Amino acid sequence: MIKIPRMKIFDSMARSNSYLVGLSLFLLLVFIAFVGNWFGFNLWISNSKFYSQILDSHFIDYISIIIIVIPIIGAIIELVYGDKSIKHRDKSVIYMGFLTLIIVVMIYPVILHRTLELHIPGVFSLGLNLRIDMLGYAVLLLSAFIWFFVMIYAHEYMTKEKKSTRFFFFLSLTYSAVIGAIISGDLLMMFIFFEIMTITSYMLVIHGQNDQSYKAGYNYIIMGLIGGFLILTAIILLYFNIGDLRFESAIEKLEELGNLKYWIMGLLVFGFGIKAGMAPVHVWLPRAHPVAPTPASALLSGVMIKVGAFGIIRAASSYYFPSKDVITSINDPLWSAASHIGAIIIWTGIITMALGVFLALQQANIKKMLAYHSISQMGYIVTGIGVALYLGYEGAMGLTGAMYHIINHALFKSLLFMIAGVIYYHTKELDMYKLGGLWKKLPFTTFTFAVAALGISGIPLFNGYVSKTILHHGIVEAYEMGNHLFFYAELMFIVVSAGTVCSFIKMFYYVFLRKTTNEYKTMVFDYSSLDIAMWSMGLIIILIGLFPSFILKSLIIPILNLTNYDSYFIEHQILHLNVFKSEDLLMTLMIVGIGIIIFFVGKKFNLFHLHLPKWLSIEYLVFFPAYLFMRNLCRLMYGDRCPTDKDDYAKLSEKDVEKIGFIDRFVITSNVFNRKYEQSIIRSDALIYTFFITLILVFMLVKKHLL
């Protein structure tokens, strides 16, 4: 019998925040009522005069700009209050988030009816293009909810951190950029918002301002900018060859480009993939997510990496899909490009999920473990996207799985990060082997953790099960309708799911269940904004798990209908999809069984404490030739009399990439290079002059006389 102690309310805003969350849940209820057409609600709205007036008005087109601007206004008001009144400051941010949420929920009927498009020429040389269609709307709705909950959570959490004004300011700006990236109408706009998002979220990552966060942040922003440049290259190539960047089918023109179309898609996949934490380019993620303050890591994992995945979906499903009025069968050759790209993306996704879960099992730091799970779960999403492309006309199942998993993962991963934050908030400890027995002290948190963990492990009646089952169906279809090699992909899928189960059993055991000597006597049992936000997210997770077809009907089917997929397939396979079939349930049982076995074996033989040697990290292996070259460059230039300091040389031969990254090594090398050549170039002015003039003369005269 647990004795529940008296609750204490410290936070003055806990009550008003509770009302707000209650309102947001009411909003959700209205949304559900509208979709489910309770009491003729849907008809009543659609027939009302007010609604038809909205549909006709021009004002509604500007709604996309309004929802981008609202968070910025919030940020400015927030800055005005500053540290003078923390209460007002946080309120401005939270209420602006709530306002955005209201608007986003309210425009659902409009979006269902038609796509909102806005074009303002003259800005950014190509004009400002915004559009909200169902694909964007699904991610937008999801982001709006999660951002709102996290802001409620952040208000309480940040009271213990320094410089929270700056944090909230950049949080709001990031929100605006995320919304912009989701609802932009062409690739250039998306790229612009994407870059802004990279820079503003950098400020969130380095908020801790210690060595570790600087290092992680530097890694984050460099990788982010590299991703940006890859996308920019793709944009330039696309615009040059197609002459248009709007998200519309361009496959007929792309088909004429030969291999270049694969290059463009490769650049886009990697550019967006860096943000999405895809396998070979995920290295920033496990460093950046743990060092950021918890609200930021919840949003990074919950929303921002999804924007990367969304970018891939958006670009692939618009440019590389034939338009709806051209193609009506699977056998058309126009699908082949998408199919080839899809096959590669599937394997990338499989590798990503396997790598993520394998590394997650080794982690002791809770947030780091969650970050690796984010990589792994992004692998699921990427695989889904791959299937959606690979199967072309029949790939609706893949897209459904990917979109569904985007929604689910956003919910449970931000919830898990928030729980890790609560643990840290109370104990100042993130190492799971040092924690233990928290279930007595934090019973509600334990309960929400159980919900989220069941969600991510894919247990029936929780949301993860639904999307994982759909993704599994997708992979099965890929090997039934396509290549048989994808059978191994299915195997990997099962193993990875089992690993995920094992990993969360492990975390649950070490953090909450295990008996320890720690008493945590000082810990107070309180009710605060942290809890309300987490409970409501847990509630949504359970709701989705209980009524899986709701999301399908309300958000995903409209997306599929707008995309060029076989409508017969959608009608029969997805609309009436039943995830609670016996073979799927058995499969889950098997996965859980394997997971438990792995856990006991791992615990018995101490496998979780095994660590790979430092040089076996992907970064080191990829850059190894470059590192070797840099280390020996000094020798090459000077021979044995290399005057470099011992210090520099030691840094260049360091095997641990965590300590000295590629950029640092490059800077050291360029210093060595500079020391050797800068002055000698400056002194040899006359030589350079004569050399080049002879060179040019010879070049031109020889050319002239040969021709």
Next chain:
Amino acid sequence: MNIEQLPIINLLLFLLMALVIPLLKRRPFKLTLILGFIVLGFVFVSSGYLLWYVNNIDIIHYTFGGHEARFGIEFIIDPFSALFTTIIAGLATIIYIYSSGDATEGIEKTEYGRYYVLLFILLMSMFGILYTNDLFNTYVFIEILSITTCAIISIKKKKDTYTAAFRYVMMNELGSLSYLFGVALIYMATGFTNITLIGETMQNAYALYPVNIIIALSFMIIGLGIKAAIFPFHIWLPDAHSAAPSTSSAILSAIVIKVYILVFVKVLFRVFNIDILNEMNISTILLVLAGVGMIMGSVFAIAQKDVKRMLGYSSVAQMGYILLGVGLLSFDGLRAAFFHILSHGLMKTALFLSVGEIIYYKKTRKVNDFDGMGFIMPVAMGVFSIAALGMIGIPLTSGFISKLNLGLAVLDHNQVIFLVILIISSLLNVIYYLPIIILAFLKNEKYRYRMKSIEDTPRTMIAPLILLGVLIIILGLFPNQVMILIEAAVNSIMS
């Protein structure tokens, strides 16, 4: 007053101002400053008016002394020269306002007058170079320009500035003489020095004396390359930049080296025409030079400890971008290059001026000493960050637009490899600009308390900085309006 005489009045005003400054020696210095500002303001307005006039009404031809063009000197004010004189006048006004806030770092009080005399002669020669339609006349103005530049570099009266100035003057004499040699060879083959007349007879002359023309062109490439600090000929630039006062570094980097590239554009497109250039494969030479410069300039910049040297090397890399656009020898290429001349002018001015303010007040020019600088000088570091982000090519700044245009122009020429170089060069920019911003705004917050007394620098120094920051962003948001003027300039140079 006849509109044709307006450009001459601009030139004369500069000269007159340079003459008047020594005469005002006994009067308070403020009088000189105000007078100079009035002159610059007038010239800016009149250049703007000329820009409007040539774009909407007619191109202006002016021949001196009533001689016909083949004997005398001819000035042509077309969309090209009008646009760039306006840009120069605008940038010079901004830099002038800034320098009047006594940030003429390291110059002795008695030398102030001399500094402004040199500044006005410098401006006069640059206007002359752009207006004139005569190769030899261009040479004369180029000589005036390099000698005044040399005097400005050495104005600080320190030992290292003299070495820098000496190296500068030697290299630039080499450049000028190479250019003159080219002009002489062309004169030998065609019998003219007037650019329009040479252009008309060039096809003929090339058929008759191909070797002459080839040698002339290669000497001109090298000569103007030295002056424009194209990569392997950039040798004089880093020392000169670190030696000169910040305001003159800004003028040097943002305006002077651009003027030489504009001369080069004039030589390429008006003296020779595209057919001859393609036949001689000039494009290859220029593109190779540009590509190497874009990478190597940045690599050297990464290794610099001195901020101003670093900015100097960054200019070398950015000149590579401009040369890339020019070297494509196409409409799109020139358009991108001209836009980058403008946007780099703004960004480099902003960088040098903000760094100048920091150097003046904090007496440090080491990159590593910039920690916490964002809290001491928020405006200076803020503008520095905007301009640095522009250099990297972050959207919402003008640098992004020029990179986008350059990328499209490169593809138009089927040179995908240069797109790769462009991206790599942007990444190198990230490596040396980003750490400074991070250092300034996020580290060493012990200076934070000083935020309360935000920058007690004079308003005349703060205002130009803010103006530059705003202009960079406006140009990044609405490039189309400026693009119309630039396209007119490109059309006039290519016709």
